[in-house]
Amino acid sequence: MRMDTAKPLIVQSDLTILAETGHPGFEEVRGGLSRFAELVKSPEHLHTYRITPLSLWNAAAAGVDVEEIAGCLQAHSKFGVPPSVLSLIRKYTSRYGVLRLVQVGAEVFLVSEDTVVLKEISARETLAPYLTDTRGERAIAVAPEHRGLLKMELIKLGYPAEDLAGYRSGEFVDLSLKSHDHAGEEAFRLRDYQRQAVAAFGQENGGSGVLVLPCGAGKTIVGIAAMAECRCATLILTSNVTSVKQWKRELLGKTNLTDEQVGEYSGSQKEVRPVTIATYQILTHRASKTDSFAHMKLFHERDWGLIIYDEVHLLPAPVFRATADIQATRRLGLTATLVREDGREEDVFSLVGPKKYDMAWKQLESMGWLAKVACREVRVPLSSLDRDRYSASGARSQFRIAGENAAKLAVIDWLLRRHPNEQTLIIGQYLDQLETIAAHTGAPMISGSVDHERREALYAQFKSGALPLLIVSKVANFAVDLPDAAIAIQVSGSFGSRQEEAQRLGRILRPKKNGQNKAVFYSLVSTDTKEQDFALKRQLFLVEQGYEYTITSWEQEGQADEVRAGRGQNAAGR
Incomplete structure (x- = not known):
């Protein structure tokens, strides 16, 4: 097979896809891949995607067909697409909708035009509790109360059912969106x-x-x-x-x-x-x-x-x-x-x-609806005391020791000096660590033990600008609206949780009023530890969404900045 070096993808027979990140068309290709494949590895120059049955079923449910998927791969693959890959894509994509749930009167039926598949399904012992009687060759009655359990079992068998059985109306509520506020001004418009x-x-x-x-x-x-x-x-x-x-x-x-x-x-x-x-x-x-x-x-x-x-x-x-x-x-x-x-x-x-x-996050960023965020991982060597403790501990304790690395305090000081006039959040996993940081910086801390009224008061002060720095535990991972936060410093996290990375990044994504609409997300990671290993997993979400992700060393960049700052102060003193 002829190789086309001008294309960025290598499609492999095991349904993995290698994508060259340095290729001029990478951004466009990544957008296409995200519709039907999952990112699994993200080293600097070559990302790995995987096509799974679920990723294809989600694509099919969203209206992405086999021709679109095959066209994306064929248009960008260096070596073409192995026939076995196209066959599997066709197989899994076509399975969505082969079985459908429909309602006729008060009854619910599992139906299919593929009588062979329906016969095979009806013979499965695991499905027997949810099916009642066969109605011809193309329909089986379903106990309505088992509609959900049946769908769970069917997807395990590789046949996700398309649920067309409809929904009840529910209790009527006269609910409408406001077009104007009390003063007659336009309230808001949907984007x-x-x-x-x-x-x-x-x-x-x-x-x-x-x-x-x-x-x-x-x-x-x-x-x-x-x-x-x-x-x-x-x-x-x-x-x-x-x-x-x-x-x-x-x-x-x-x-x-x-x-x-x-x-x-x-x-x-x-x-x-x-x-x-x-x-x-x-x-x-x-x-x-x-x-x-x-x-x-x-x-x-x-x-x-x-x-x-x-x-x-x-x-x-x-x-x-x-x-x-x-x-x-x-x-x-x-x-x-x-x-x-x-x-x-x-x-x-x-x-x-x-x-x-x-x-896509980056698409909304390009429209100005989200801030432009740069993601920076700062590698921090363990302090000498923590290094000794780390060597003598088990795996789980090692992760916590790395997360609570005392040397991160100096990095926090450096970053706060680097962004002196920015609304900043420091986010972490361990309460002892956060309490130490709060005492060190003099900033208040919000954790699960802080009552709701106190939390709301601190959030309000932060929003107004009266409070430039706030320390928060994982309670702030979700549903906290802090639109002016421009800097986030993540000092520790939950192993390799990509969902947590997404939520924490979300704290600084709101559009900014400063005209630049920019933000920075810092992750402090202890060098040569289990925390560094898990950080590779946390990168996946950020890279998949298209964010610039750079890794720097505190020893090289931070301490060099400190030396330069010290020289400047000495020169000013002379």
Whole structure:
């Protein structure tokens, strides 16, 4: 096979794709690949993507067909595309929709034009509890209450069902978006991509699916706009109380809903109203491991017409089980990343729905809707004391010692001097480390033990500019709106969590008012440690989204800056 060196891809027979990052067309090619493949490795010059059945099923659900996938690969591959790869792409892509769930009257059926596949499915013992009787060669009756469980089993067998069985309307709520505020001024307009996302969710046969939008892109607004389209009682599930308050503020500010129509369901108050916002934590709370989940009854407290899963990548296992029982209710998942650390992406696909819309972070950045972010990894040698402790410890302790590396304090000082007039967040995993940093810098710290009122007060001070530096634990990973944060310094994290990297990056993505619309995301990583190994995994998300990612050494860059600064002070003193 003739090689075309002008093309950037090497497509391999094991469904992996190597992409040359230095190629002039790499940015365009990456955009195409992201529609049907997953990034798995990202060294500087050659990225590795993998095509999986799930990545192809998500592509098919979003309207990407075999010809588009094959065309992208063939147009950019140095050696062409192995026939076996094209065959597998065709095989897996075509399986989406071979089996369909439809409703006829009050009955639900599993149907297919492929009678061989349907016969094979009907013979599976694992599916017997969910199927009732065969209706001819092309239909099998399904117990409606088992609609979700059946879809979970089918995707395990490699046949994701297209769910066309429809949804009940739910309790009517006269909900509309405000066009003007109380003073008569225009309130807000949906951006083009937000309208596209809402349309993708509600398109023909729509009513369940996941919308993937970057932090700062207005996922809450998209969710509210979807509610305005459905005009029904809505249960919103989100990650924490701060997010509950944020959803309520946005609903009251941007719709005609009144305070009496919007309820909060959390640890402190349990209001069930036409629109109810609850936390995942309250739904999964129980007195002991042997007790039932008392608050799961919320799924049946009203005739919900729509359930919104905010941060759907965090959906807890017990909520998956409850979701399997409510497949006749519309379901909308919102997230910045479909990556789950527990590997349950297929369950999100089956129970919440396939990916319906995905907007690239860099594309929104180019439009000016997100800040331009540079990602910088700073390698920091272990202090002599920590080096001795590290050598004498087990693997898990080594990761924590590396994360809490005392030498990172000097790097923090350097970065704060480097960005003296910028709103800065210091984010970390370990409370002892964050308390040390707070004492060292004199900045306040927010952790899980800080009550909600105190958190809100500190966030408000930070937003106003009265507080230029804030120390935050992982409680600030999700649903915290800090639009003026321009610098984030990540001092420690959760092993190789890409979803955490996405959320922390999101803290600084909001457009800036300084005219430059730029931000910097620093990660402090201990050199030659397990933290450095896990940092390679955390890079994947950032590189996949197209961010500039550079690695520097504190010894080379930081200490050189300190020496230069010292010389300047000495010269000024003379």
